[in-house]
Amino acid sequence: MLEIDGSFGEGGGALVRIATALAALTSTPIRIYNIRANRPKKGLSYQHLTAVKALAKLSKARIEGAEVGSMEIKFTPQRIKGGNFYFDVKTAGSIGLVLQALMIPAAFAEDKTTFKIRGGTDVKWSPPIDYIKNVTLPLLEKMGYKGKIKLLKRGYYPKGGGTIEAMIQPIKRLKPIKLTKAKIDSIKGISHAGKLPLHVAERQARAAQEKLQEKGLEADIRIEHSNDTLSPGSGIILWAEGNTRIGASSLGEKGKPAETVGKEAAEGLIKFLENGAPLDKYMGDQIIPYMSIAGESIIRTVEFSMHAYTNIHVTEKITGKKFKIMGELGKPAAIECP
Structure with missing residues (x-):
């Protein structure tokens, strides 16, 4: 049984997922120990637990120690x-984080x-x-991934209650990705x-x-408004399209002006675009497992984050593939999986 130290690097729920x-x-x-050992609230939260249990259902896994x-x-x-699977993250636990974990093995299912x-579709500290x-x-579609996501209902903090449906078609293999320059249309x-x-x-x-x-820069921003969410909430996401996708977002909060929310997302995107790298810092860590599966891949990211560093460590340990980093933590970098 492969042993993994859950306190390594970023040492959070991402490592477990x-x-x-x-x-x-x-x-x-695998055995994962020291889960979130360096965090104020140690161990698995309900959100992490949902992801682990969901992966166990998908892979018919036996799990021990799966409790909050x-x-x-x-x-x-x-x-x-x-x-077909149904998972409830409860309250506003992040749907995005659970889905991120499921998407990796689901592409290689038999059917x-x-x-x-x-759960929560738009909540803090998650995509x-x-x-x-x-x-x-x-x-991921550039690598041959086949998936679709349908948003059925948004879920904001604290009650959540959002719902999505994701459909993933099986594939035999992933194609290598080579993304080192951004071309934005x-x-x-x-x-x-x-x-x-609505305003x-x-x-x-408008602020964005x-x-x-x-x-x-000009942006085509669609307005979505609903009165059927369980909790009040708002947010904005912006993304640049071209030979890549680069995204930035911001969430509304009580007492935070709508103009600040829009401005934050725009500033985030501008910062990423001015860097010139084709992957934002979030995709820079999300793509690591897929690069390992595909092999012969190289990307440039606006920031080599602690999440990316941790994902590389875990991916190398489980798959045996080795990565090459050209850059430093917290700075722009090229990441290669030969």
């Missing part, structure tokens, strides 16, 4: 068959896989569902608000457009 996802993919029994607060789990997967997941749909998936976005006045979403969009225009 990536490790169990790759274990499911490669049918590798657990600092050690054993995960013994079998084969990935596919089928088509459909996930219906309930908005629109990011996975409009940045992650299009980039257009900028698009979605500004959304639930159980709040909140409109003001977010005005900030982008200062740099000579």
Whole structure:
């Protein structure tokens, strides 16, 4: 059984999700210990637990220690068959983080896989569902990945209650990716608000457009408004399209002006675009497992993050593939998986 130190590097839930996802993919029994040992709230949270249990269902794995607060789990997967699955992350736990983990092995299931997941679609410290749909998936499609995501209902903090449906077709292999320069043709976005006045979403969009225009950039931003969310909330995501996808987002909060939300997302995107690298810092870590599966891949990211460093460590340990980093932590870098 492969041993993995859960406190390594970033030492959070991402390590647990990536490790169990790759274990499911490669049918590798693993033991993860010291889970979130350096965090104020140690051990598995409900969100991490949902991802682990979801991966266990997908790969018919036997798990030990799968409970809230657990600092050690054993995960013994079998084969990935596919089928229809429903997972509830409860309250506003992140749908995006659970889906990120499931997407890695699901592509190599024997049959088509459909996930219906309930929880938070737009919550702090996790990718908005629109990011996975409009940045992650299009980039993975360049590697031959076949998936679709349908947003059925948004879920904001604290009640969540959002729902998505993801359909993933099985593939035999992933194609290598070589992305070292960005060529941008257009900028698009979605500004959304639930159980709040329509003008909140409109003001977010306007502020983002005005900030982008200062740099000579134009954006086509769609407005989404709904009154059927369980909690009030808002947010905006922007993404640049071309030979790549680069995304940035911001969430509304109580007392935070809509203009600030829009401006934050625009400033984030401008910062990424000015760097010139074809992958933003979030995709720079998300793509690591896929590079390992495909091999012969090289990318440039605007920032070599601690998440990317941790993902590389876990991926190398489970798959045996080695990465080459040309750059430093916290700075632009090229990452290669020969």
